[in-house]
Amino acid sequence: MTIASSFFDNTLITQITSPAILDATNVYFGGLDATPLPQVFGVQRSSMTLVKTIGAATTVRTMPSWRINTDTYLYLGSDAVASQAHLYKMDITTGVVNQNNLTPTHSVTAPTTLINDKLHVGDQGGFMHGVDAISAGFTNTAGWPYQDSVNHPTFTGSISAMAYVDPATNNVYFGDVDGHFYVLTPAGVPLTASWPIKPTSDTFQNGALYVPSTGTIAAGTNNGKFFLIHQASHLVYFTYDFGAGVAISNIAFSSPQNVYLVGTSTGRLYYVTAR
Numbered sequence: 001m002t003i004a005s006s007f008f009d010n011t012l013i014t015q016i017t018s019p020a021i022l023d024a025t026n027v028y029f030g031g032l033d034a035t036p037l038p039q040v041f042g043v044q045r046s047s048m049t050l051v052k053t054i055g056a057a058t059t060v061r062t063m064p065s066w067r068i069n070t071d072t073y074l075y076l077g078s079d080a081v082a083s084q085a086h087l088y089k090m091d092i093t094t095g096v097v098n099q100n101n102l103t104p105t106h107s108v109t110a111p112t113t114l115i116n117d118k119l120h121v122g123d124q125g126g127f128m129h130g131v132d133a134i135s136a137g138f139t140n141t142a143g144w145p146y147q148d149s150v151n152h153p154t155f156t157g158s159i160s161a162m163a164y165v166d167p168a169t170n171n172v173y174f175g176d177v178d179g180h181f182y183v184l185t186p187a188g189v190p191l192t193a194s195w196p197i198k199p200t201s202d203t204f205q206n207g208a209l210y211v212p213s214t215g216t217i218a219a220g221t222n223n224g225k226f227f228l229i230h231q232a233s234h235l236v237y238f239t240y241d242f243g244a245g246v247a248i249s250n251i252a253f254s255s256p257q258n259v260y261l262v263g264t265s266t267g268r269l270y271y272v273t274a275r
Contacts, residue, residue, distance in 0.1 A: 172185075
């Protein structure tokens with residue numbers, strides 16, 4: 001393995017606070033400037049120069065999503081200060097905050113998901129937001145945000161996992177801090193009365209996956225558990241334990257080989273045969 005000899009170093013940036021995302025020319029990420037105040041920075045990939053700086057009210061920690069519609073837009077969430085967090089739509093082309101959704105009252109640290117012009121992201125109070133990403137109001141659509149008031153009446157169901165959205169149905173899949181797993185319809189309600197289920201007490205901190213051809217949900221935890229769940233019956237029909245303290249970092253499905261590719265925090269990629 002080789003490491004590139006060039007790197008980005010700029011005294012105007014004192015801390016990088018979020019994962020980065022790339023477009024054809026730049027790298028974008030949340031951080032703190034020299035003040036230090038929260039910003040979103042854009043660094044040109046070829047020259048390694050700082051080309052964009054957009055101010056944020058509070059620190060940005062989410063993995064952003066982006067889309068192009070004449071201009072390029074980034075979608076991000078931020079920390080809550082005095083019970084106020086932010087969901088931002090930032091116009092990277094013009095370098096301004098285009099929209100600011102003030103619905104969240106808890107920090108938004110989960111990665112964002114942008115599918116079919118709808119932004120989904122969970123927050124630390126257990127709310128899953130569903131925002132119309134292209135409307136002038138940039139507001140939650142009817143039924144959103146969703147919060148599990150039965151299992152978490154005091155807003156303790158923190159969501160740090162990226163939501164998986166089935167592009168065909170717009171159903172939303174995610175887990176929470178103490179092992180509940182949810183499937184919501186586009187209207188922001190559980191798919192059936194059987195959801196959520198609770199197959200574990202571990203945290204679902206990474207994205208899940210739904211495979212329509214088999215009707216199977218794959219999900220992993222921060223403590224080594226990998227589950228295959230039959231969506232129609234809501235039953236876990238396969239479990240594999242990669243070991244205590246091993247986080248499932250990502251899951252993909254290879255249809256030709258009929259296997260799940262499971263990445264872990266140990267740096268290993270496992271092939272799990274579909275069942």
